[in-house]
Amino acid sequence: MGRQRLTPPTPDAGADPAQDRRFVTALARGLALLRCFGPADRWLAHQALARRSGLPQATVSRLTFTLCSLGYLRHRAATGEYALGPAVLTLGFSMLSNFQIGRIARPFMEALAEHTQAAISLGVRHDTSVVYVAHCRSTARLLLGLDVGTRLPFAETAMGRAMWCASTPGMRALIARRLQAEDAVRWPAREAGLRRAEADHAQCGYVASASEWEQEIAAIGVALDLGDGREPLALTVGGPAARLRGALLHEDFAPALVRTGREIVAAIQAAAWED
Structure with a gap:
């Protein structure tokens, strides 16, 4: 035996x-x-x-x-x-070197960065924050000085809101309790933003944030549900709020983001199947 x-x-x-x-x-x-x-x-x-x-x-x-x-x-x-x-640093580098999802996603993210001439980020949730695990910049000059390991607030960012929309009811309840315990005064405004994100996601398939965690910075995001029971990741397009708006954002960048998210999920699932 x-x-x-x-x-x-x-x-x-x-x-x-x-x-x-x-x-x-x-x-x-x-x-x-x-x-x-x-x-x-x-x-x-x-x-x-x-x-x-x-x-x-x-x-x-x-x-x-x-x-x-x-x-x-x-x-x-x-x-x-x-x-x-x-x-x-030893722990961090060990985690990143073995984080194959970022490696698989990078070619798709680089293509999206060149298409949008914006910053493309892949992240995971950590308590009441989101953390970048992969990040690509286009060749255009950007205002975003962010990179792998950057930690941003969950409720005010497109990345966090995308994760929220794809999370199970139980996980949403847990995140809500954590956010409320972290700052009870700010929780009503944060909750309202998450509810708006739910409505946007149901209607458009993506979520957005504009100058809510940093002035003059906007982003749109989609969740990546790998279908294996883990919490969803999120993929975002970010850049100057003056540029990420109107038809360019909603008729060009957003569909490209949604399509890239699906391609990354398919590539990750294919790699897992091969393993």
């Missing part, structure tokens, strides 16, 4: 993993501390980490000591500030 393969437990879709007895709160807090660092952050003070993470300063002290000991953070004693350590 062959050995039985053990499948690691995974959270149920739509359930709050923090309520599960298998959830390790200390680990979650440590990862939350690492997520406090944005693309523009080199060093952050202890107080900034506590404020951004929402954790007590005593907890931050214990976590930073542990993360520094393991190489995930560096400490500058002269100022009391912290920076991400080499161990974080």
Whole structure:
């Protein structure tokens, strides 16, 4: 008799993993501390980490000591500030090098970038944010200085709204709870934007955002449902709001985006079948 393969437990879709007895709160807090660092952050003070993470300063002290000991953070004693350590880069590069979806999608994204002369991005959801896993720029001069690893808000972006529209009711409920807990004051406006996106998606097959997360930047997005039970990804076309509008956007760029999304899904599914 062959050995039985053990499948690691995974959270149920739509359930709050923090309520599960298998959830390790200390680990979650440590990862939350690492997520406090944005693309523009080199060093952050202890107080900034506590404020951004929402954790007590005593907890931050214990976590930073542990993360520094393991190489995930560096400490500058002269100022009391912290920076991400080499161990974080090792994890990131390992994930990206094995993220075959981005590799498969890139030729399609490059073709769409040249067609639209805009920025094309592929992303996944991470808690209440979206994260770029692939990004292509056209040869045109753009205002978007974004790249792989960029983290953007979920509710205010075309990428997040596209994911929302393709998510299951249970997953939507979980995301809504997270967004409301993150900022109860902003939640009504965020919810209204997500509901508008649902209506747009039902009518047009894509969603949009305009100057909502960054001034003068607009984007349209579609979800990529791979049909294997995982959360949907999203593909977006982004650029200056003054250009991404009118007939050019809705009669040219949007159909090209929808078509490219279908081509990427078909290519990923074909590659999975071959494997």
